[in-house]
Amino acid sequence: MCMVKFGVLALGLAFPLWTFTAVFGVPVEGQPNVIGPRSVRAAPGEDVILPCHVEPQLDLQDYTIEWSKPDLKPQSEVTFVLLYRYKKEVKSVKSEAYVDRTRLFTESLKSGNVSLQIKGVTVEDQGEYKCLVPLLRSRNRQATIRLEVDPSFAPTETSVDPNNFTTPEPTDQTDRESGRSHPGVWISVLVFSFVLLAALLKLTPAFDITSGI
Structure with a gap:
């Protein structure tokens, strides 16, 4: 027995x-999450959109939005591909390589769309891009997207796999602990x-x- x-x-x-x-x-239910695909492919010379949004839908017009490229060679303190703050772009901190080449769809911020457009991509633009909403009340405030610029890729066919979206990533150690x-x-x-x-x-x-x- x-x-x-x-x-x-x-x-x-x-x-x-x-x-x-x-x-x-x-993940803790009810928290907004920054979501984007793991990678996007494009041909040289193409205008590319790096899709990124906050889910559930949230009005982000009053939020700071940071797009950066971690492997971009720093130019003094200029490290941003695009910085949006106080309802406008802060051009003084934009990297020279992206001047007049990047923009947000500001009219769509009210629906949580923080996608970045890059005009006329080159092989030098290839790499990882990080989208961060620093004041978002969530442990998942950022998404990392890899841009692949392929000369053999057909123009106007920017490829985003709808099943290739990233799992929301904690932004720091404190956030990881808060996710328990x-x-x-x-x-x-x-x-x-x-x-x-x-x-x-x-x-x-x-x-x-x-x-x-």
């Missing part, structure tokens, strides 16, 4: 551990697990190891 009940107990203890692991990775499940969720999982364990123990018939003798 002890051996059979020990097996049920082991099953009961394993179940809450599996459940906790599943709940641990679930709330204690209330853990307690609920543990209570449910113990109730299930009790039910399993109650329903499992006792087995007498001497019954076969």
Whole structure:
């Protein structure tokens, strides 16, 4: 009898551990997330759009929007591909390589669209671009998109795979910690697990190891 009940107990203890692991990775519901594709392909000379938006839909007209290229060689403190602040573009901090070449669709900011257009892309524009909404009340305030400029790619066919969108990424260590499940969720999982364990123990018939003798 002890051996059979020990097996049920082991099953009961394993179940809450599996459940906790599943709940641990679930994003907090209701928070806005910055979302974009992992990559975009384009031909040299093409005008390209790097799609990026906030979901659920949110009016971003009063927010700061930062587009940067981490591998761009810094020019003093000028590191932005585009900086939008106080309802206008801040051109004084824009990299020379992108002057008169990048823009937001400001009329669409009210619906959460923060996509970036780059005019006349070249091979030098290839690389990773980061879209950050620093004041967004969320742990997922940024998305990273890789632009691939391919000379063999047919013009006017900018490619974005609709199934190739990034999972929202925490912006720093504090944000990663804030993404952990709330204690209330853990307690609920543990209570449910113990109730299930009790039910399993109650329903499992006792087995007498001497019954076969």
